[in-house]
Amino acid sequence: MEKNEYYVYALIDPRNSQYFYIGKGKGKRYLSHLKANKWDFNITKLEKIKEIQKSGFDIKIEILFPNIDEETAFELERILIYKLGRIILSEGILTNMVPGGKWKKKESVLYSDAFQIDFDLTKLDLFAQEKFLSIDKISNFDYLDIKTNQQVIYRYSTSGDLDIIESLNCFLLDGFQGDTIELLKVIRENELPVYLRSIYSKYFFKKIYISNKLPFADFDIIDEQFNKDFDKLYDEKENFEIELKINGVQRMFAIKENDLITLHSYYSSGNRKSFRQTKNDRIQYDSFDWFENGNLKIKLTFKESHSGFSRTTYYENGNKYIEISNFDSNKTYDRWFENGNKEVELIENIGYIYYNEIGVKIKTEPLVKKTIEPQEEMNLDFAKEELTEEMKIEKAKADLDWLEYSKIINS
Secondary structure, eight states: OOOOOOEEEEEEEEETTTEEEEEEEEETTTGGGSSSTTTOOOOOOOOOOOHHHTTTOOOEEEEEEEEEEEHHHHHHHHHHHHHHHHHHHSSSSSSSSSSTTOOOSSSSOOOTTTTOOOOOGSSOOOHHHHHHHOOOOOOOOOTOOOOSSSSSSEEOTTOOOOOOEEEEEHHHTSSSTTTTTHHHHHHOOOOOEESSEEEEEEESSSSSOOOSOOOOTTTTOOHHHHHHHHHHHHOSSSEEEEEEHHHHHHHHEEEETEEEEEEEEEOSOOOEEEEEEEEEEEEEEEEEEETTOOOOOEEEEOOOSSSSSEHHHOOOOOOOEEEEEEEEEEEEEEEEEETTTEEEETTTTEEEEETTTSSEEEEEEEEOOOOOGGGGGGOOOSSOOOHHHHHHHHHHHHHHHHHHHHHHHHH
């Protein structure tokens, strides 16, 4: 017979006594969230914990359902996450990322439409039964904020043709990879289609008019009339300015000065969002993206004739996060902790140098010396044949960065 050694617990914000994370476990599992863990990628939860601690408070932990078997713990965890909803999907208040229970990778991160809170209360003692019944459902599953049950995303090519119609479930089938969640958030918050290499919309259009002259940034909105008006002026004038306002707030401002096109975009709050310039269809000079709080998010600089570039990303608090560059065949890669101290740097002919959060050097990993094919010249490789899990992750991050920005340079 299975021992009743499991429990379901909640992390609680002491400032408002609100649950912000639900988990299951046994032993001292509930304490694991309060220790530094480089394999914990739940950024929302980690930032919440940091924010509470910076406010001078300790995280409260409550064992909601003690002394239960593992199957019951799985069941209760999934039900509670359903009841309270996840912040990452705009469902509710929890920082959980997945729906709990026996969820596995490649399974849907969404709850089935047929999901029922059908729990046998006799599995719990009377006190636990009261606790279960006291937790009300507050979640909302209108992911796209369209006030209908149709949770579908339409994807269009950059020429405005309908490419694919995808259920939200399929859209999220690979989990929260890359820009998926930020894209979903922007689609939810805007009535207009959104640009991210393709065009995404929560509403159906037979075809969308898109200017191929405007240098859109990731997550810019696409307003058909603005695009049409810009193209009409482009054909008529050498120099002009045009703006787009929605509900009295400026969202786009474009300038044409001879062959130079400049596009400013703004958040719905009116705060600046991005700055792009193109000349003869090529990105020029410096490009910028900002967080909605006004702090710089990304700075991308191209050398003359696109012979080199640098790209710096920032934390939302304003500190640098990653800086990568390739000027005169001199490649650099640096990453910082959120507190401003350097975490890793690449020094050619030496390798990756790692530091801890207080700035002390902890190790060096040399690079492989090998003949590099031209198409792989952006690839950063490591010397060890047997890579640790940490190094595999580091290598993957570095390779993806170089691949992404080599595409930009060669475009």
